[in-house]
Amino acid sequence: MSLPRHVIAPAIAVLAASGALLRRSRRRQRSRNPRPASTREWTRHPVGLVAGREIRQRLRSRSFSISVLITVVAVAAIIVIPSFHHTSALRVRVGVAPGTPSATSALITRDAHALGVVTTITSFPSVSALESALHRSVDLAVLSSQELLTYGGLGASGSSGSNFLTSLSLSLGQASALSAAHLSPSQLQTLQSAHPFRIVALHPPTPRRSVDPLALVGVIVMFMMVNQYAQWILLGVMEEKSSRVVEVLLSGLRPVEMIGGKVSGIGFVALLQGGLTIASALIASYAVGSPLVQTHASWTLAALILWFLLGYVFYSWVFAAVGSMVERIDQAQSLALPFSLPLFAGYIYSIFEASSTTVSTLYRALAYFPPTALFAMPTLVSRGDVGPLGFSVSVAIDLVTTVLVARLAAGIYRRAILHTGSRVRWGDVLRRGR
Amino acid sequence: MPVLDISGLRRRFGDLVALDGLSFTVASGVVTGFLGPNGAGKTTTMRAIFGLVDLDEGDIRVDGHPVDAARRQRFGYMPEERGLYPTMKILDQVEYFGRLHGLSRADARSKGAEWLTRLGLEGREDAKVDELSHGNQQRVQLATALVHDPDILILDEPLSGLDPTGIDDIGAIIVERAREGRAVVFSSHQLDLVENLCDVVTIIDHGRVVAHGTVDELASAGQPRLTVRVEGDREGRWAASLPGVTVSEINGGEVRLVLEDHVDTDLVLSAARAAGRVTEFSLHRRRLSEVFRESLS
Numbered sequence A: 001m002s003l004p005r006h007v008i009a010p011a012i013a014v015l016a017a018s019g020a021l022l023r024r025s026r027r028r029q030r031s032r033n034p035r036p037a038s039t040r041e042w043t044r045h046p047v048g049l050v051a052g053r054e055i056r057q058r059l060r061s062r063s064f065s066i067s068v069l070i071t072v073v074a075v076a077a078i079i080v081i082p083s084f085h086h087t088s089a090l091r092v093r094v095g096v097a098p099g100t101p102s103a104t105s106a107l108i109t110r111d112a113h114a115l116g117v118v119t120t121i122t123s124f125p126s127v128s129a130l131e132s133a134l135h136r137s138v139d140l141a142v143l144s145s146q147e148l149l150t151y152g153g154l155g156a157s158g159s160s161g162s163n164f165l166t167s168l169s170l171s172l173g174q175a176s177a178l179s180a181a182h183l184s185p186s187q188l189q190t191l192q193s194a195h196p197f198r199i200v201a202l203h204p205p206t207p208r209r210s211v212d213p214l215a216l217v218g219v220i221v222m223f224m225m226v227n228q229y230a231q232w233i234l235l236g237v238m239e240e241k242s243s244r245v246v247e248v249l250l251s252g253l254r255p256v257e258m259i260g261g262k263v264s265g266i267g268f269v270a271l272l273q274g275g276l277t278i279a280s281a282l283i284a285s286y287a288v289g290s291p292l293v294q295t296h297a298s299w300t301l302a303a304l305i306l307w308f309l310l311g312y313v314f315y316s317w318v319f320a321a322v323g324s325m326v327e328r329i330d331q332a333q334s335l336a337l338p339f340s341l342p343l344f345a346g347y348i349y350s351i352f353e354a355s356s357t358t359v360s361t362l363y364r365a366l367a368y369f370p371p372t373a374l375f376a377m378p379t380l381v382s383r384g385d386v387g388p389l390g391f392s393v394s395v396a397i398d399l400v401t402t403v404l405v406a407r408l409a410a411g412i413y414r415r416a417i418l419h420t421g422s423r424v425r426w427g428d429v430l431r432r433g434r
Numbered sequence B: 001m002p003v004l005d006i007s008g009l010r011r012r013f014g015d016l017v018a019l020d021g022l023s024f025t026v027a028s029g030v031v032t033g034f035l036g037p038n039g040a041g042k043t044t045t046m047r048a049i050f051g052l053v054d055l056d057e058g059d060i061r062v063d064g065h066p067v068d069a070a071r072r073q074r075f076g077y078m079p080e081e082r083g084l085y086p087t088m089k090i091l092d093q094v095e096y097f098g099r100l101h102g103l104s105r106a107d108a109r110s111k112g113a114e115w116l117t118r119l120g121l122e123g124r125e126d127a128k129v130d131e132l133s134h135g136n137q138q139r140v141q142l143a144t145a146l147v148h149d150p151d152i153l154i155l156d157e158p159l160s161g162l163d164p165t166g167i168d169d170i171g172a173i174i175v176e177r178a179r180e181g182r183a184v185v186f187s188s189h190q191l192d193l194v195e196n197l198c199d200v201v202t203i204i205d206h207g208r209v210v211a212h213g214t215v216d217e218l219a220s221a222g223q224p225r226l227t228v229r230v231e232g233d234r235e236g237r238w239a240a241s242l243p244g245v246t247v248s249e250i251n252g253g254e255v256r257l258v259l260e261d262h263v264d265t266d267l268v269l270s271a272a273r274a275a276g277r278v279t280e281f282s283l284h285r286r287r288l289s290e291v292f293r294e295s296l297s
Helices: A003-032 A046-060 A062-084 A104-114 A127-133 A160-180 A185-192 A213-242 A245-250 A255-288 A297-323 A329-354 A361-366 A370-383 A388-416 A426-430 B042-049 B090-100 B105-118 B134-146 B164-179 B191-197 B215-220 B265-275 B288-296
Strands: A091-096 A118-123 A140-143 A147-150 B002-013 B016-027 B031-035 B057-062 B075-078 B152-156 B183-187 B200-205 B208-214 B225-230 B245-251 B254-259 B278-284
Touching: A046 A062, A046 A255, A046 B090, A062 A213, A062 A255, A091 A104, A091 A127, A104 A118, A104 A160, A127 A140, A140 A160, A147 A160, A160 A185, A213 A245, A213 A255, A213 A297, A213 A329, A213 A370, A245 A255, A245 B075, A245 B134, A255 A297, A255 A388, A297 A329, A297 A370, A297 A388, A329 A361, A329 A370, A361 A370, A370 A388, A388 A426, B002 B042, B002 B183, B016 B042, B016 B057, B016 B183, B016 B200, B016 B208, B031 B042, B031 B164, B031 B191, B031 B288, B042 B057, B042 B152, B042 B183, B075 B134, B090 B105, B090 B134, B105 B134, B134 B152, B134 B164, B152 B164, B164 B183, B164 B191, B191 B288, B200 B215, B200 B288, B208 B215, B208 B288, B215 B288, B225 B265, B245 B288, B254 B265, B265 B278
Parallel strands: A091 A118, A091 A140, B031 B183, B031 B200, B075 B152, B152 B183
Antiparallel strands: A140 A147, B002 B016, B002 B057, B200 B208, B225 B254, B225 B278, B245 B254
């Protein structure tokens, strides 16, 4: 059972690193920005206040309700709809004519069980009665003349009905031959207990791995949510800039507190939506017995949640910086496009890889590249294609990169956010000073 | 006692010198007018006080201590470009800004409601900002600056765009805050209003202080001034050729003259009589508008 280690060890590392970063940040903040003791509680901390406002505003918005409804219904539909097409066990009504071998019923039951076919066996007093019942109350008639009668077959070639018919025909033929051979009981038992030869390949092919539906659904939902909430960050920052409220806010807050509060608040809303989505997915899966809930599903789910958080935080800082540079939606779209491309590319590539039987080297490499790791790493975890070390390294790379991106984004934000009029140029915000 | 000490501020934006060694002090208990032409550096200075602009050089202290985030909690700010959340209810908004400045939720809400009532917005607490008129938005903006009872109040153009009632209301609050011991700095291009409201005036140009003092000091300083009104000569043509006399303002027939020290006022009166019947002839102090123009020239 290696999967737990894939998630537990990195999760501990993430928590430890987060704790260390938080303590360091608090120490630095206290030294720079001493606050009265009474304001140290989270709910009165500036980050908490900004986050609280974001949570209240977003939860009241109609767009959030619609978004949650769409996601929950879409995920439930993805799980439930395939079950409508799932073929239930074939039921075959078998009629047995008088004079057939005594082992007939046992052979019918054995072959049906082997092929997942459910049978009901009825003995008829005469062949004429059986033939008249055919098609009305009997699907298959077994006659003493070594014939199997059907009205129109039991299904197309290759179907379970057709396979059952072929198998039963062979079994009854063999039983009849064995009976005619007049073998001793021990000879008969030897023949009946025959085992097939074991097949051994000297160079076995790579086993085909089945597609993990949880990873596939998870990647889709994660893309929708990261894209949506990163856009909220961008538009929220842009709105504060265009409405000029940001100058009043920054007269009492540091930029990092401002963005941190926004990322935390919207992140909380995102987790709320994620929780509702997961709950609906689990309920739907258990209700229809979907293969989404498998033995290792909880570890894939844990990896998806962890990487959703990492990916959301990474992209939030990027989009906050972009939002601080623009005042109009068209400017935001053009400036955000280059930063959205890795998100879209990673998502599309992951959908492709999650549905394939093998994983490319390029895809493995993308699991260590923070802009695409949020999709690639959970997919690899679901397939058992990454070890604990690889997982931990990817998490560490993502954390370090996110811290660097956050510092850069905070710098861009503080230089760009009060610049109004024409769009801010990259050269202006990458220089020191504001 | 000076509470806000601004010393040697320098800031360049590319080739533009925004602040060029700017220094002045702001005392508590008085209203300080912060004046200057467009582009003089007023907004940059105000932003620098709040750490919104990085300085190349200079120091800003409060009661001798460097201004940090904790001390800025006791500042109130009304920026030139008004900023509020357009779709947030106004009482929620004032409460939010109060809490950002350290008030408890209950205090922020009660004080926010008090200020909205004081500013004439009683009954509109649940209105959204974008449902209000420009003047009322300005009142909400002032409430967000006042809700935490700041020690230092910095207001960039707080009176622009207001009707006379609004100017009276906000002007009264500005003076009242100062009389209660707060330091109040505000900028405005409405110089008559500044003259009425302010105790001290600082005038800057090209990032430097060009005049600083009490309104009385500035008004009584400089050369002697005369106000003369002559029937039949509303443009003051009679004074244009008098040696040592400069026409500083002409307003509805009232001609304001600046005299060089050696000029005899009797000679000026004689010249005026020669032009027509003199209906007004008085010595006067400088108006703030004259101080402003002369400081810049």
